[in-house]
Amino acid sequence: AGFKVLRGQPFCSLCDVLGTAPESLDALALVFHCGSVGTRAVIWDGFLERMGQLGCSGPTQLRQCLTAVTNAVCDHSWAEFLSWAFDTFITSPAAGRRAALDRSATAQLLRTLCCPRYHLATELASFIEEHADDLIRKDLWLMLMHFLREFPDVAALKIINLEASPWPSIIDEFVEHQRFCQSAEASWIADAATQPLSGMSSSE
Numbered sequence: 001a002g003f004k005v006l007r008g009q010p011f012c013s014l015c016d017v018l019g020t021a022p023e024s025l026d027a028l029a030l031v032f033h034c035g036s037v038g039t040r041a042v043i044w045d046g047f048l049e050r051m052g053q054l055g056c057s058g059p060t061q062l063r064q065c066l067t068a069v070t071n072a073v074c075d076h077s078w079a080e081f082l083s084w085a086f087d088t089f090i091t092s093p094a095a096g097r098r099a100a101l102d103r104s105a106t107a108q109l110l111r112t113l114c115c116p117r118y119h120l121a122t123e124l125a126s127f128i129e130e131h132a133d134d135l136i137r138k139d140l141w142l143m144l145m146h147f148l149r150e151f152p153d154v155a156a157l158k159i160i161n162l163e164a165s166p167w168p169s170i171i172d173e174f175v176e177h178q179r180f181c182q183s184a185e186a187s188w189i190a191d192a193a194t195q196p197l198s199g200m201s202s203s204e
Helices: 002-006 011-018 025-033 045-053 059-076 078-089 103-114 121-131 138-150 154-159 169-194
Strands: 100-102 135-137
Touching: 002 011, 002 045, 011 025, 011 059, 025 059, 025 078, 025 103, 059 078, 078 103, 078 138, 100 103, 103 121, 103 135, 103 138, 121 138, 121 169, 135 138, 138 169, 154 169
Parallel strands: none
Antiparallel strands: 100 135
């Protein structure tokens, strides 16, 4: 039986068997690896052939190698995967308008794809959700991904010169916001360190 019993079923049926959400990083990487147009597709013969190439005759074997598939996609096809993910989740454009993701969907996709790999992704996703324009075009999406790869954590932001920044304005605003938060936190810690401990008095 193996995968054949799932032929023609929605991809989410396989996700249920694997114990992963249809829009998780593992699920997205698997669908991309198998050449599908999205997670709403059904299990098709091409998928079964790709599973055979991986040496997976059924969900049990696939579950064991799912992490390896995800790592291979992220390590060797990252740029293509990001472009595919955008195209998969784009908001249906109105007539005459370019395809885009709304900022909520952008934030969610950032969290799904990047939080496991880049520590700064959580903060960037929240900032996009609160401060970005309503619609995110593909060129900005790819710039956000490139930014996270160049600057995976807060410490890396120190080298950015905002006066000569090559990044889009929303990224510059995010960097400025992060620096403000870091400065405020450092100031709070310094102030706390100079205050006497509660309940203690000096002895004479």
